[in-house]
Amino acid sequence: MDCWNTHVKETCGGSKDGESGSSLNRFLELPEDVIANILHRLGAYEILENAQRVCSSWRNICKDPSMWRVIDMKHLGDEDEYLEAMCREAVDRSQGQLTELHIDHFATDQLLLYISERSSKLRCLQIRDCYEVGDDGLIEAAKKFPLLEELHFVSILGVVDSIEPVGQSCPKLKSFTLSSSDYKHGVMFENDDSCINFQAVAIARSMPGLRHLRLLGSAMTNKGLEAILDGCPNLESLDIRRCFRVDLCGEIGDRIAQKIKDFKCPNDPMEEGCDWDADIFYYGDYSDGWSSPRSYSCIDSPGDSTDDYALRDSIEEFDFSDSIEELDFFCRGSDCLD
Numbered sequence: 001m002d003c004w005n006t007h008v009k010e011t012c013g014g015s016k017d018g019e020s021g022s023s024l025n026r027f028l029e030l031p032e033d034v035i036a037n038i039l040h041r042l043g044a045y046e047i048l049e050n051a052q053r054v055c056s057s058w059r060n061i062c063k064d065p066s067m068w069r070v071i072d073m074k075h076l077g078d079e080d081e082y083l084e085a086m087c088r089e090a091v092d093r094s095q096g097q098l099t100e101l102h103i104d105h106f107a108t109d110q111l112l113l114y115i116s117e118r119s120s121k122l123r124c125l126q127i128r129d130c131y132e133v134g135d136d137g138l139i140e141a142a143k144k145f146p147l148l149e150e151l152h153f154v155s156i157l158g159v160v161d162s163i164e165p166v167g168q169s170c171p172k173l174k175s176f177t178l179s180s181s182d183y184k185h186g187v188m189f190e191n192d193d194s195c196i197n198f199q200a201v202a203i204a205r206s207m208p209g210l211r212h213l214r215l216l217g218s219a220m221t222n223k224g225l226e227a228i229l230d231g232c233p234n235l236e237s238l239d240i241r242r243c244f245r246v247d248l249c250g251e252i253g254d255r256i257a258q259k260i261k262d263f264k265c266p267n268d269p270m271e272e273g274c275d276w277d278a279d280i281f282y283y284g285d286y287s288d289g290w291s292s293p294r295s296y297s298c299i300d301s302p303g304d305s306t307d308d309y310a311l312r313d314s315i316e317e318f319d320f321s322d323s324i325e326e327l328d329f330f331c332r333g334s335d336c337l338d
Contacts, residue, residue: 068094080106100124109137116144128154135162142169152177167206179216200224204231217242237262
């Protein structure tokens with residue numbers, strides 16, 4: 001606490017940085033709901049590592065379950081054990097209110113089971129570059145996600161046999177992504193139709209309510225694509241880039257042109273300069289009124305997203321863009337607070 005008091009005196013006293021002092025006072029005088037909205041935009045890591053350590057009032061705000069309806073743990077490095085413990089803490093704080101979760105690198109079967117036992121309201125899940133997640137863990141976890149609407153697997157190995165049982169456990173699925181870690185080569189491992197179309201057929205059998213599908217780098221042929229078109233009658237967008245065994249000439253191409261509003265074919269380029277498999281498109285808002293740190297795909301610009309949150313007038317009038325930068329300054333300056 002002494003360290004934080006010293007920091008406050010230095011930034012509020014005026015001689016060293018009067019402008020920073022007035023900014024800090026500005027934050028401390030804000031209504032609690034405004035502070036909560038700003039803190040929520042930082043993401044789980046910054047809240048747990050920095051923001052909650054600024055002062056007791058901020059700490060109390062950060063413990064509110066409503067702050068943890070969306071947990072974003074993307075692009076945080078490879079400290080797997082530490083990040084997994086942090087994710088468990090965030091899930092615990094949600095007290096069952098978690099609706100949206102994004103994890104890069106550190107997810108495991110055990111972590112997914114832990115989350116599933118505490119998050120029956122989950123509606124959106126993205127797992128990326130997590131090589132300790134397998135079919136068994138996914139199948140068991142999915143049984144406890146009955147409300148799941150969006151599921152995105154990006155560069156995940158071993159997601160094969162789990163697709164159909166996951167789809168059966170999550171009947172509300174509307175958006176699904178499965179991208180191969182070997183997308184550059186089209187994942188051409190097998191020549192048997194039953195093997196190379198296994199994933200596509202599993203999707204068709206178990207996810208009839210899909211509206212948006214990304215199946216990137218699959219080895220499927222036209223048989224797999226036809227199964228998807230037959231089994232997912234409500235499909236609006238379909239991305240099969242790097243699915244090089246699909247031939248769109250003839251009847252199947254005409255069928256796609258008539259049925260699919262937004263289609264990306266196997267040879268369509270990946271967006272230059274974009275880590276295309278990191279930022280998946282999302283179609284729902286699961287934040288229940290909070291503005292969350294969401295990602296935008298390379299396809300959709302931030303200008304295409306609608307923020308229809310019903311915030312109070314005081315929040316609407318507040319300049320969040322400047323405040324986030326100032327908040328980051330004060331949070332990082334408080335790293336020695338108990």
